[in-house]
Amino acid sequence: QITLKESGPSLVKPTQTLTLTCTFSGLSLTTRGVGVGWIRQPPGKALEWLAIVYWDDSKRYSTSLESRLTITKDTSKNQVVLTMTDMGPVDTATYYCAHRDYDSHPDRAVDHWGPGSLVTVSS
């Protein structure tokens, strides 16, 4: 059974850097085709895809946020970390991590999501 859970600060100040950790079980980021990504959702607004890292350490980022984002994996801890620099009030959102396996399911995108972590940006 695949489970993911996000952790990190619930409140950050403007201009600070946000670091979020996704801890997962039931999957391995050493398995071909497996990826873990991040999606966010401002209150009452649409989902926005941020980034994904795959088993082979390939990474993809949102074009509009790429300069502020870094995604890394730690296979020994079963974790994926997302950092976002220069946080502002517009970055207030629930941040989700999610799983993808394009080798087992080549026609599917993300299928398992964490419960989400609300991050508020305020001074």
Next chain:
Amino acid sequence: IQLTQSPSSLSASVGDRVTITCRASQGISSYLAWYQQKPGKAPKLLIYAASTLQSGVPSRFSGSGSGTEFTLTINSLQPDDFATYHCQQYHSYPWTFGQGTKVEI
């Protein structure tokens, strides 16, 4: 690739048939997924590859389309179906989502 969902919200009754449309700004073949989201919860995958039902999802949900126009249909709406529905394209990066459709009683 921009995704435009319509309508942004709708009111329906139990037993109704509901159709939601998602239009892509360019062709995405069948690389489209539909998610259901309830308040305070993470999205749940309903349909992928435009028309394939995720395991465990009731058969009253169906998806169709390819290229630039897609639909999600809910036959015989049930009380548990009142939620927000999102489409997502994964044809090319950056992945994108529609703005969501809220289905209300």
